[in-house]
Amino acid sequence: ELKVEQNPLFLSMQEGKNYTIYCNYSTTSDRLYWYRQDPGKSLESLFVLLSNGAVKQEGRLMASLDTKARLSTLHITAAVHDLSATYFCAGEESSGYALNFGKGTSLLVTP
Amino acid sequence: DVKVTQSSRYLVKRTGEKVFLECVQDMDHENMFWYRQDPGLGLRLIYFSYDVKMKEKGDIPEGYSVSREKKERFSLILESASTNQTSMYLCASTFPGAYEQYFGPGTRLTVT
Numbered sequence: 001e002l003k004v005e006q007n008p009l010f011l012s013m014q015e016g017k018n019y020t021i022y023c024n025y026s027t028t029s030d031r032l033y034w035y036r037q038d039p040g041k042s043l044e045s046l047f048v049l050l051s052n053g054a055v056k057q058e059g060r061l062m063a064s065l066d067t068k069a070r071l072s073t074l075h076i077t078a079a080v081h082d083l084s085a086t087y088f089c090a091g092e093e094s095s096g097y098a099l100n101f102g103k104g105t106s107l108l109v110t111p
Numbered sequence: 112d113v114k115v116t117q118s119s120r121y122l123v124k125r126t127g128e129k130v131f132l133e134c135v136q137d138m139d140h141e142n143m144f145w146y147r148q149d150p151g152l153g154l155r156l157i158y159f160s161y162d163v164k165m166k167e168k169g170d171i172p173e174g175y176s177v178s179r180e181k182k183e184r185f186s187l188i189l190e191s192a193s194t195n196q197t198s199m200y201l202c203a204s205t206f207p208g209a210y211e212q213y214f215g216p217g218t219r220l221t222v223t
Binding site: 009031033040041042043045048050088090097098099100101102103104 | 142144146151152153154155156159169201203207210211212214215216217219
């Protein structure tokens with residue numbers, strides 16, 4: 001069974017700083033997903049990483065995948081308050097089927 | 112634009128009541144899922160369905176059942192609601208082999 005672990009679970013960072021969220025997974029995963037969730041809202045898809053070495057960037061967020069290390073990272077560059085949210089990574093044992101989620105990283109960006 | 116809708120955003124029920132949570136998607140997706148989200152636990156899979164009238168148990172099916180009579184609709188049923196089923200419930204859908212799961216807005220259920 002695919003298990004996904006994220007760390008840290010809580011992250012408070014100052015505006016303008018850089019930081020990385022780590023996502024380790026236990027067995028082979030077809031794909032690795034990153035989602036964002038704002039309080040009281042549903043999940044918003046950020047990135048889907050399909051293969052080893054994949055890197056995707058959107059604004060101040062960059063996600064990467066190392067399938068050999070079974071590790072994905074979400075790097076935040078020059079954080080701004082609008083990035084405050086909970087970020088989830090999720091793996092997928094077989095494409096188009098259920099996702100296995102990490103517990104989420106609650107990010108707070110302060111002035 | 113894919114749309115996944117859930118019947119209620121907020122629901123308050125009493126212990127022992129039968130509760131129905133409805134999910135409808137408009138993209139002819141074969142696969143539909145019900146997840147439960149609790150603080151500090153992330154999202155956990157309750158049930159999923161790959162086709163009409165088909166269902167599979169997820170990680171935490173106890174106390175729940177599901178129904179999929181039409182392709183676009185997937186219902187989650189709490190036969191006798193209990194306080195430990197107070198949670199946020201999220202529905203999702205996708206095609207087999209697709210690159211993304213589409214999530215509904217969620218239903219926050221409180222059982223008193």
